[in-house]
Amino acid sequence: MSLLELKNISKIYGELKALDNINLSVDNGEWVAIMGPSGSGKSTMMNIIGCMDKPSMGEVLLDGVDIARESAKNLTAIRRDKIGLIFQQFHLVNYLTAVENVMVAQYYHSIPDEKEAMEALERVGLAERARHLPSQLSGGEQQRVCIARALINHPEIVLADEPTGNLDEANENIVLDLFHQLHEEHTTLIVVTHDPEVAEVAQRTITLDHGRIKSDLINENFGK
Amino acid sequence: MSKRKMFFKMITASLVRRRSRMLVALLAIAVGATILSGLVTIYIDVPRQMGAEMRNYGANMIFMASSNEAVFDRAAVEKGAALIPPDQVVGVSPYRYETVRIHEQPVVAAGTDIEQVRTTSPYWMIEGDWPSVTGDMLVGQDVAESLGLGVGDTVNVMSSDDSKEKDSEDLLNLGVDMKITGLLDTGGSEENYVYIAMEDLEGLVGPGELDVAELSISATADELSKYVDTIDAEVEEVTPRLVKRVTESESTVLTKLQALVFLVTAVVLVLTMICVATTMAAVVAERRKEIGLRKALGASDSSIIREFMGEGLLLGLVGGIVGAILGFLFAQFVSVRVFASSITFQPLMLPVTIIVSILITGAACLFPVRNATKIDPALVLKGE
Numbered sequence: 001m002s003l004l005e006l007k008n009i010s011k012i013y014g015e016l017k018a019l020d021n022i023n024l025s026v027d028n029g030e031w032v033a034i035m036g037p038s039g040s041g042k043s044t045m046m047n048i049i050g051c052m053d054k055p056s057m058g059e060v061l062l063d064g065v066d067i068a069r070e071s072a073k074n075l076t077a078i079r080r081d082k083i084g085l086i087f088q089q090f091h092l093v094n095y096l097t098a099v100e101n102v103m104v105a106q107y108y109h110s111i112p113d114e115k116e117a118m119e120a121l122e123r124v125g126l127a128e129r130a131r132h133l134p135s136q137l138s139g140g141e142q143q144r145v146c147i148a149r150a151l152i153n154h155p156e157i158v159l160a161d162e163p164t165g166n167l168d169e170a171n172e173n174i175v176l177d178l179f180h181q182l183h184e185e186h187t188t189l190i191v192v193t194h195d196p197e198v199a200e201v202a203q204r205t206i207t208l209d210h211g212r213i214k215s216d217l218i219n220e221n222f223g224k
Numbered sequence: 225m226s227k228r229k230m231f232f233k234m235i236t237a238s239l240v241r242r243r244s245r246m247l248v249a250l251l252a253i254a255v256g257a258t259i260l261s262g263l264v265t266i267y268i269d270v271p272r273q274m275g276a277e278m279r280n281y282g283a284n285m286i287f288m289a290s291s292n293e294a295v296f297d298r299a300a301v302e303k304g305a306a307l308i309p310p311d312q313v314v315g316v317s318p319y320r321y322e323t324v325r326i327h328e329q330p331v332v333a334a335g336t337d338i339e340q341v342r343t344t345s346p347y348w349m350i351e352g353d354w355p356s357v358t359g360d361m362l363v364g365q366d367v368a369e370s371l372g373l374g375v376g377d378t379v380n381v382m383s384s385d386d387s388k389e390k391d392s393e394d395l396l397n398l399g400v401d402m403k404i405t406g407l408l409d410t411g412g413s414e415e416n417y418v419y420i421a422m423e424d425l426e427g428l429v430g431p432g433e434l435d436v437a438e439l440s441i442s443a444t445a446d447e448l449s450k451y452v453d454t455i456d457a458e459v460e461e462v463t464p465r466l467v468k469r470v471t472e473s474e475s476t477v478l479t480k481l482q483a484l485v486f487l488v489t490a491v492v493l494v495l496t497m498i499c500v501a502t503t504m505a506a507v508v509a510e511r512r513k514e515i516g517l518r519k520a521l522g523a524s525d526s527s528i529i530r531e532f533m534g535e536g537l538l539l540g541l542v543g544g545i546v547g548a549i550l551g552f553l554f555a556q557f558v559s560v561r562v563f564a565s566s567i568t569f570q571p572l573m574l575p576v577t578i579i580v581s582i583l584i585t586g587a588a589c590l591f592p593v594r595n596a597t598k599i600d601p602a603l604v605l606k607g608e
C-alpha cells in the first residue's frame with residue numbers, strides 16, 4: 001500500500017479550480033519532485049498533503065487515513081507527528097536562536113531536548129552557529145536550520161516548497177546532499193521546484209498545469 | 225529541558241529580544257499601575273492626613289455633664305476618654321468656668337490643663353507665651369482691653385465670694401497674684417475669658433464639677449460616632465457629642481475624594497486596557513507568519529493561547545511591579561506637596577497592584593489572542 005494517495009482531488013476558489021481532479025499515489029521512501037508554472041497549484045497541493053488545508057472534493061489517504069475528513073484538531077496532531085516542512089522563506093522564529101528554533105518543533109511534538117537539537121544542527125553542519133539568531137545567519141544557513149527543524153521529530157514525509165528558491169549554487173548543493181541522505185534513510189520526500197536541476201536528482205517528476213497533472217515521469221538516471 | 229522551561233524561554237525571549245514593540249505595552253501597563261497604586265495609596269492614607277489637617281480646626285468631640293446625679297469631674301472625663309484607643313487620642317482638655325474678680329471687675333475664669341489645650345485648640349493665637357506653671361495666666365483680648373491688662377503684668381485674682389465679704393480680712397481672702405504670660409486672640413468668644421491652671425482655680429473657689437471637656441481624636445467620622453455611642457452607653461457621668469462642623473466637613477470631603485479616585489482609576493484602567501489590547505492586536509498581526517508557522521509545526525490552539533497569554537501576563541507582572549514602586553513614589557510626592565507629610569507605605573498595595581495589572585492585561589489580551597488562533601497555518605507556504 002502506498003503511503004500517500006490522492007483520489008479525485010479538487011480545490012476550488014470561487015470560479016478558479018486551483019486543483020482539478022488530481023489522482024496521485026506516492027510510495028513510502030519515494031523522492032518526488034513537483035514542477036509547473038506559477039499558479040499551477042503546487043503549493044495548494046502541498047498544503048493539502050501537509051494537513052494545513054482540505055480539498056473541496058476527493059479523498060486524501062495518508063497511512064490509510066482519509067485526512068480530508070479529519071477535524072482541524074486531528075489534522076494538527078497528524079501534522080505534528082508525520083510531517084516535516086521546509087519553506088522557501090525558511091520561517092524561523094526571529095527572536096529565537098538556531099537551536100531554540102529546532103527545539104520549538106520538539107516542544108510542540110513532545111519534549112524539548114537540547115542535545116538532540118544540537119545533533120540535528122551538527123548534521124546540517126551548523127553546530128558552531130547554534131546560538132545565533134536568524135538575523136545573524138546567511139540564507140543558506142537559515143535554510144539548514146529549517147531542515148534540521150523539519151527532521152527533528154523523524155517525520156514520515158518531508159514536504160519542501162521551493163527549498164532552494166532563495167539559495168545560491170553552493171547552498172543549493174548542500175541542501176540537495178541532505179535530501180540524498182534523507183532518501184538513503186527511506187524518508188519520503190516531496191519537493192516543489194522551478195529548478196530543473198533540483199527536479200533532475202529526484203526519483204520521479206510530476207508536472208502540474210492549471211491544476212491538472214500534465215506529466216508523471218520516472219527519472220531513468222536516478223542514482224547514477 | 226522540560227516543556228515548562230522551554231515555554232518560559234520562548235515567552236521571555238519574545239519580550240526581551242523584541243523589546244521595542246513590547247516596551248509600548250509595558251509602558252502603558254506601568255503607567256496604569258502607577259496611577260492605580262498611587263491614587264489608592266493616597267486614598268487610603270488621606271483620612272489619616274485629613275484627620276491631622278482637620279485637628280487643626282479644633283476639637284472634634286466634647287464631653288458634657290449628664291442630666292443625672294452623677295458627678296462630672298476629671299475622673300469621669302478620663303473614664304470616658306479611656307474607651308477611645310490611646311493612640312488615637314490627640315488631646316483632652318477639661319474646662320471649668322467660674323466667675324472671679326480682677327481689679328474689682330467680674331471676669332469668667334476657665335480652669336483647664338494648658339498643655340492639653342495646646343493640642344485641642346492648635347489654632348489659638350497667643351501674643352506672648354503660653355502659661356507654663358501654676359500662677360501663670362492667659363488673658364482673652366477682650367478682657368485685656370476692658371481691664372487695661374498687658375503681657376507681663378501681675379494681677380490680683382479673687383474669688384467673687386471673697387470680694388463680697390471684704391470686711392472679714394482675716395482668712396485667705398486676699399486673692400492670688402497671677403502673672404499674665406500671654407494674650408489670646410481667636411476672633412471668637414474665647415477672648416472673653418481668662419485661662420488659668422485647674423489647680424489655681426480650685427485654690428480660688430474650691431473643688432467642683434467641670435462644665436465641659438474638649439477632645440481631639442484622630443479617627444474617621446465613622447469611628448468617632450462609634451466612640452460616642454460606646455461612651456454614652458458605658459459612662460453615665462458623661463454625655464459625649466461630636467463637633468459636627470469638623471467631623472462632617474471631613475466626611476463630605478472624603479466622600480467626594482473617594483468618588484474622584486474611583487472615577488480616575490476606572491478611566492485609567494480602561495485606557496490601559498485599550499492601549500494593551502491595541503498593542504497586542506498589532507503584535508498578533510505582526511507575527512501572523514510566526515503563528516502560522518507554530519501551527520504548521522503542530523501547535524494546538526490552546527498552545528497558541530497559552531504562549532500569547534503568557535507573554536501578556538508576564539508583561540502585566542513586570543508592569544505591575546514597576547507600577548507598584550512608581551505608584552508609591554508618586555503618592556509620596558503628592559502627599560508631601562499637598563499635605564506636607566510623608567505617606568504610610570501600604571504593603572498590601574504591592575500584591576494588589578500586581579494582581580490587578582495582571583488581570584487587566586489578561587482581559588486586554590483576550591480578543592487579540594483569540595484572533596491569533598484563527599490564523600491559517602497554510603499561509604506559511606504562500607510566497608509573499
Ligand SMILES: Nc1ncnc2c1ncn2[C@@H]1O[C@H](COP(=O)(O)OP(=O)(O)OP(=O)(O)O)[C@@H](O)[C@H]1O
Nearest residue numbers: 013016018036037038039040041042043044045607
Ligand atoms: N486562498 C486562496 N484564495 C483564492 N485563490 C487562491 C488561494 N490560494 C491560492 N489561490 C489560487 O490558486 C492558484 C494556485 O495557487 P498555488 O499557490 O498553489 O500556486 P503555485 O503553483 O504554488 O504557484 P507558485 O509557483 O507561484 O508558488 C493560484 O491561481 C492562486 O491565485
Ligand SMILES: [Mg+2]
Nearest residue numbers: 042043605607
Ligand atoms: Mg507556491
